[in-house]
Amino acid sequence: MPSSCARLVVAALAVCGLMAGAAGAQPLSIERFGSFHIGGRLVEVTGKPVIEYTPTVGGAPLRIDPNGTYMVGQMYAQFMVPAPVRGTAPLMLWHGAYLTGVTYETTPDGREGWQHFFLRRGWATYVTDAVERGRSGAAMSPEIYGRSIHLPTVNPWERFRIGDGAGSFARGSVLQGNQFPTEREQYLSFMRQVVARYLDTDADVIAAYIALLERVGPSVVVAHSQGGAFAWQVAQRRPDLFRALVLVEPAGTGIAADAARLKDVPTLLMYGDYVDADPRWSVIRRNARRFADAVRAAGGSVDDVDLPTQGIRGNSHMVMMDRNSDQVAEVVQAWLAARGLWR
Known part of the structure; x- marks a missing residue:
């Protein structure tokens, strides 16, 4: 990791720790908040039989013709704007x-999540449910979307x-020093959040993220896991819509042949x-670092932070839910401030 980035992490632990305590002790002031849906496309379904059913106990029978035009691929977004705003771009x-x-x-053990953390520091935040997840809704399967996967509790x-x-x-055994909330009810609280995912929606997801950024304007994007792979690919398509990119354990990369398109997106x-000890995650990080090298070779900037090397230990893949999540968020905050994105 570049020495400048290492110094940044050390500074984050020393300086931002004080700032975090002060920010967390104050009431959270929201100037305005709301939500909207963005993106989507119309799809025609034909050849289906009419459905007859009674929708509620004591209700009247209902006939629905499923043939027709459907809106699919839309995405839900919730925004909150604090007072005062200190981030120079939406987050x-x-x-x-x-x-x-x-x-x-909110974390599985009831602490404030990263949305609160960054709101308290003056960032206007946009929290989304990606296409076919949560409040974004889904689509008929297999007529529109194909195969879906659900995770059993053990996974x-x-x-x-x-x-x-x-x-x-x-x-009931965990990795030594693990920071994820692992008491039974805490873990079950996490599993209550888990939803199905479809395997053929990538194009809709990318289109919706682009539509979101076009509506809101150039932004700082903090993306986790599969969202990190999407963020890299969206940034390659529309680098003009990114002020910075924070990738928290991205599970994939962008397109190597287009690495140069990220040269003006600090990452x-x-x-x-x-x-390193995990056969799957070690390969994922190695691929991410190889892609980051390609971005640097094209003139871009990618700072690579290995948390345990910096004394932040025990983080699972769900970094923003771990017991030390605020400590990690402080590193992100310091990195953004060092790039002039926070005043």
């Missing part, structure tokens, strides 16, 4: 696979670097603990 919070914008709202425990390997969920790449 987007994009979640990962099987999840929704709840990722950033994130073992795959998101919480438990210490296969069978750890049944044993922070961040991974938590236990990565």
Whole structure:
């Protein structure tokens, strides 16, 4: 990691820690908030039989003809604007696979999430449910969207670097020093957030994110996991809509042949603990670093922060939900401030 980035992390721990305590102690002042849906396309469905059913107990029978035009690929966005505003651009919070914008709202053990953290520091925040997730709605399957995948309760425990390997969920065992809230009810609270994902919606997701940025204007994008791969690819299509890009454990990359399109998008790449020992996550980070090297070779700037190397230990894949989530957010805040994006 570049020495300048290492010094930044040290400064974040020393200086931003004081700032965090002061900000968290104050009431949160919101000037305005709201929500909207963006993007989407019209799709025609034909050849389906009429559906007859009784929608409620004591209700009248209902006939619905499912043939017709459907709106699909739309995305839900919730915005909050604090008072005063100190971020020089809006801050987007994009979640990962099987999840929704709840990722950033509240942690499984009831603490304030990153949405609160950045609002308290004067950032206008936009929290989205990506296409076909949560309040964005879904579409008929298999007529419009194809195969969907649901996660059993054991999967994130073992795959998101919480438990210490296969069978750890049944044993209730975790990686040493793990920071994710792992008491049974806390973990079940996390699983209540988990939703299905479809495997053929990438084009709709990217189109909706572009529509969001076109509506709001050039922004800072903080993206996690699958959302990180989308963010890199959206930025390659529309670098003019990005003031900076913060990638928290991106699960994929952009298109290597188009790496030069990111040369004017300052980027922070961040991974938590236990990565090197994990056969899957070690490959994912290696691919991300290889892609980051291609961006740098094209004249771009990518700062690579390995949290445990900087003394921030125990982070699972769900960094923004871990017990030390504010400490990690302070590093992000310091990085953005150092780039003149916070006043």
